[in-house]
Amino acid sequence: xxxxxxxxxxxxxxxxxxxxxxxxxxxxxxxxxxxxxxxxxxxxxxxxxxxxxxxxxxxxxxxxxxxxxxxxxxxxxxxxxxxxxxxxxxxxxxxxxxxxxxxxxxxxxxxxxxxxxxxxxxxxxxxxxxxxxxxxxxxxxxxxxxxxxxxxxxxxxxxxxxxxxxxxxxxxxxxxxxxxxxxxxxxxxx
Numbered sequence: 693x694x695x696x697x698x699x700x701x702x703x704x705x706x707x708x709x710x711x712x713x714x715x716x717x718x719x720x721x722x723x724x725x726x727x728x729x730x731x732x733x734x735x736x737x738x739x740x741x742x743x744x745x746x747x748x749x750x751x752x753x754x755x756x757x758x759x760x761x762x763x764x765x766x767x768x769x770x771x772x773x774x775x776x777x778x779x780x781x782x783x784x785x786x787x788x789x790x791x792x793x794x795x796x797x798x799x800x801x802x803x804x805x806x807x808x809x810x811x812x813x814x815x816x817x818x819x820x821x822x823x824x825x826x827x828x829x830x831x832x833x834x835x836x837x838x839x840x841x842x843x844x845x846x847x848x849x850x851x852x853x854x855x856x857x858x859x860x861x862x863x864x865x866x867x868x869x870x871x872x873x874x875x876x877x878x879x880x881x882x
Contacts, residue, residue, distance in 0.1 A: 805868035
């Protein structure tokens with residue numbers, strides 16, 4: 693999985709006044725959880741662009757006062773009107789413990805059902821996976837080469853080495869549905 697770097701500086705004070713002052717200076721108050729202690733820091737709001745405005749899931753390497761923390765973005769609070777980032781929570785990762793993270797899916801191949809006029813429906817953009825950091829995939833590839841009309845690929849049909857899929861096994865990820873102008877194939881002898 694790709695890693696994005698970000699730098700921050702420790703916050704001396706923690707509270708509403710300090711958070712407001714940080715936001716007015718173009719910085720976002722942040723917290724790192726999951727380690728030995730909580731680390732309160734602030735980061736430049738432009739540092740969030742490669743993290744938030746991408747379909748990919750990333751690990752985030754945060755450097756604070758010369759010390760590195762490998763994290764994932766846990767939660768982001770945004771202003772309801774301006775969409776400005778108000779606060780961000782990060783979860784520190786342990787290389788020996790599995791992490792739960794959403795991973796984007798990529799559909800590959802050409803469906804015979806689509807070639808005769810069916811419509812491809814992609815119901816998920818990301819699947820929730822659980823794996824050790826070193827086994828996390830950048831994306832999950834789903835082949836649709838065998839999908840005819842009214843067939844689908846479910847979560848239980850997807851296999852990824854050393855990765856556990858946490859979504860409901862019966863959930864449909866990709867399907868090919870019939871459209872109005874598609875005729876059912878004629879079976880000889882009927």
